[in-house]
Amino acid sequence: MEKWESLLGLMQRARKLITGEELVTKAIQSKKAHAVILAADASENTTKKIIDKCVYHGIPYVRMSDRSTLGRAIGKHERVVIAITDQGFASSFLSLTNDRS
Secondary structure (H helix, E strand, O other): OOHHHHHHHHHHHOOOEEEOHHHHHHHHHOOOOOEEEEEOOOOHHHHHHHHHHHHHHOOOEEEEOOHHHHHHHOOOOOOOEEEEOOHHHHHHHHHHHHHOO
């Protein structure tokens, strides 16, 4: 398991994640999301919708892994999109994922 996966699990236990396209979209619009994780295997429609919302509202996003890995990292079934609702966790996650080029 990679560091970012462990961090996602920790955020889930701390209840600092929102999952699901509709809830994440609302979190982006209300500025509750500090970062968004989008599965690399998300559909074109979902990808465009989420990225457009993130860009418009100035929320950083990361495309990575696949839906089953994201789901497994948070102890749930497959997840396509996840919002991080804590600024500290979001910063840690973004710096971790930027380091793994």
